[in-house]
Amino acid sequence: MTALRLCACGCGQLAQGEYKRTHRPIKHYPVRHGVRLHRWLAEQARGKPLPPGAVVHHHNGKKVGGALVVCQNAAYHVLIHTRTKIFYAGGDPNTDGWCYACKQPRPRTLFSKGRIICRPCQSERYKAWWARVRQEN
Numbered sequence: 518m519t520a521l522r523l524c525a526c527g528c529g530q531l532a533q534g535e536y537k538r539t540h541r542p543i544k545h546y547p548v549r550h551g552v553r554l555h556r557w558l559a560e561q562a563r564g565k566p567l568p569p570g571a572v573v574h575h576h577n578g579k580k581v582g583g584a585l586v587v588c589q590n591a592a593y594h595v596l597i598h599t600r601t602k603i604f605y606a607g608g609d610p611n612t613d614g615w616c617y618a619c620k621q622p623r624p625r626t627l628f629s630k631g632r633i634i635c636r637p638c639q640s641e642r643y644k645a646w647w648a649r650v651r652q653e654n
Contacts, residue, residue, distance in 0.1 A: 555585055559573050559585050563587070571590070572593075573586070573587055573588070574586040574594055606621060609622075614628050614635075615633075616628075616638055618635070618638035618642065
């Protein structure tokens with residue numbers, strides 16, 4: 518049996534081989550003073566450390582360069598990405614939502630409360646599921 522050692526990607530997890538099997542190596546961001554560069558730049562601009570749970574968003578989507586946005590938490594960071602995705606797909610982020618089934622912006626009126634799939638896609642999925650259930654019986 519191979520001895521356990523730290524994963525080669527630098528994540529700090531234990532692995533039997535070079536990498537942990539069920540693990541994708543983390544993205545490597547440039548580091549300065551022991552902190553990821555984008556976090557270090559945000560802290561320098563603010564003049565104090567970032568609050569706990571804060572996430573730094575890259576405005577241009579690239580690891581280095583461009584404006585940085587400090588998000589108060591991961592949920593707000595996901596919201597920024599979703600609204601950007603809707604905008605670049607030709608939708609209006611104020612009136613549309615993103616359907617994760619058909620991968621396109623749809624009017625928010627087509628979504629049930631708290632759902633990430635629009636009603637037409639939900640209906641198609643339900644019909645396909647019901648057809649599979651009937652075939653099994």
